Amino acid sequence: MISRIDLRGSLPGDLRSVLPRADLDVEAALDKVRPICDDVRHRGSAAVREHTRAFDGVDRERSRVPVAEVHAALAALAAPVRDALEESIRRARLVHRDQRRTDVTTNVVPGGTVTERWIPVDRVGLYVPGGRAVYPSSVVMNVVPAQEAGVGSLAVTSPAQKEFGGLPHPTILAACALLGVEEVHAVGGAQAIAMFAYGTDECPRADLVTGPGNVYVAAAKRLLKGVIGIDSEAGPTEIAILADATADPVHVAADLISQAEHDTLAAAVLVTDAPALADAVETELKAQVARTKHSERITAALAGRQSGIVLVDDVAAGLKVVDAYAAEHLEIQTADADAVAARVRNAGAIFVGPHAPVSLGDYLAGSNHVLPTGGCACHSSGLSVQSFLRGVHVVRYDEAALADAAARVVVLADAEDLPAHGAAVRARFDWKVPS
Missing domain, CATH: 3.40.50.1980 (Nitrogenase molybdenum iron protein domain)
Structure with a gap:
């Protein structure tokens, strides 16, 4: 065995x-997902609809799930499942809330500071797989760290299911409702990643997409990395x-x-x-x-x-x-x-x-269960609050602090044969910076 x-x-x-x-073989899958992603880029919602019909056997006029359906799924959720999901959310919030970063200011020299600000991405797309199993837990693992990071706009997508009237599995919808997520799309596969990367008339483009999926989802992430940020090719x-x-x-x-x-x-x-x-x-x-x-x-x-x-x-x-x-x-x-x-x-x-x-x-x-696979744990981390934050350095130097650094800036600029870099410093003074 x-x-x-x-x-x-x-x-x-x-x-x-x-x-x-x-x-x-993600490379082999690239050849299959490239035309799908290009189609979504050029035709938007119409392409998403056609590929959903082709791959999932569902023809939905609109990708977005009506908000009423999201709340109806929660109302129909069995009490023990609701209780377990609520406790999962509570525990995940405890852990991920402690991952929040605070801005730090370093006094480099008198009059010169560098502050690292942690700014959440503006909008994220969260992918929840479907197919052999149902993954409301992946809704929790994606949404909680994004919310704790302070992401202002987030959307969940999960494959359309024929047996549920073309909607994602109702337990997935119920988990979204428990977390206060009302923008849910019934889209899976490469077309879902392309929808977030390029945007459609129903789904504004996102800055980042996270969540596990099959080889075609991984291939679409690899293809579109740079157009949209990704967590990993799980x-x-x-x-x-x-x-x-x-x-x-x-x-x-x-x-x-x-x-x-x-x-x-x-x-x-x-x-x-x-x-x-x-x-x-x-x-x-x-x-x-x-x-x-x-x-x-x-x-x-x-x-x-x-x-x-x-x-x-x-x-x-x-x-x-x-x-x-x-x-x-x-x-x-x-x-x-x-x-x-x-x-x-x-x-x-x-x-x-x-x-x-x-x-x-x-x-x-x-803990979070969206984790690096394929040996990538030697260089990558699992999904966390940090996945949804960007560290931005804010530099403040007064005139005296710049004057103190000026000669060395000029020396290094000349050493790199970039004299205009040094000139940008000299232009701020009515005296010559030694070269």
Whole structure:
């Protein structure tokens, strides 16, 4: 059901080349999304409508969901689901509110200051995937940090669903209503990213688009980056678990399965120095998968080249492996898990100990579940309040402070053969700045 990679004895120099990873050919998908994005650029809403009809089998005259439908979905929401979403929102607000930045002024020299101001983007488009599963949790994870950052205008989009009259899933609409979001569009795929990038008569262009999606959404983000800001090119979900002999194989197997449930390309990787644990986890996987609702999908994900059990000599070697892998989600199930987790360098989010499964982070930990995939956690962060803020330096120097810096500005300008830079300083004084 799941392959093994034995790295005991010595670790290869290029660890990433031997570790499991899904094939996600975003470059190939570019050829398919380019004409779609160009069409939306030139024909706006008409193009969005045609592509929604072609890909989702839904013909909607207008992309925007009537506000009454958004509120009706909330009114019809089952009470336990509403309660869980409200608590998810509350916890997410607690965490993301503490991420707010404050303006800082540095006195560089007497009369010379630099202030860093944090300014929210004006408008964002928030993408919530649809398809095999329903993701109201992704509404929470996108909207809460944008609101806490102070974004003035935000819109949510999610694919149109034939079974719901061409609207997004009603639970997604209900989550929008709980968060006070009334601008919702029934658009998915590359055409949704293009709609936010170029704008239509129904949807003004946005400055930034965030949220996970399929390979075509990732390709559209790559294509339109620069036209619109993006958070990341999120690929299939990933879980890596670093575990030793103290880990419970029932827990480990259940956690691997939980993420394999998302998609046949989902990655589930166990890194362990305990062969007996690996054996027990394999046994548990077979037993637990047989009992799950989505057993075919999970089996395909676990058997894919993106999943596997990696055997290492010890936890120290395991840390090198998980840092090279740079998982979207990383669980630490070892003795002294806090100390081990503190040594991790590369992960989108780290879940410490036996009582912090990734599923908790998906819904109710308070952390964000929009995270870097495909090894990008070695250089990128998950979605946060900072994703929606821009740091702008405000420079104030009085005449004396500029005069004090003038000679050195001229020297550096001449060193770069940019004499007009120095002249811009000299022009402010009726005396010559030494050159």
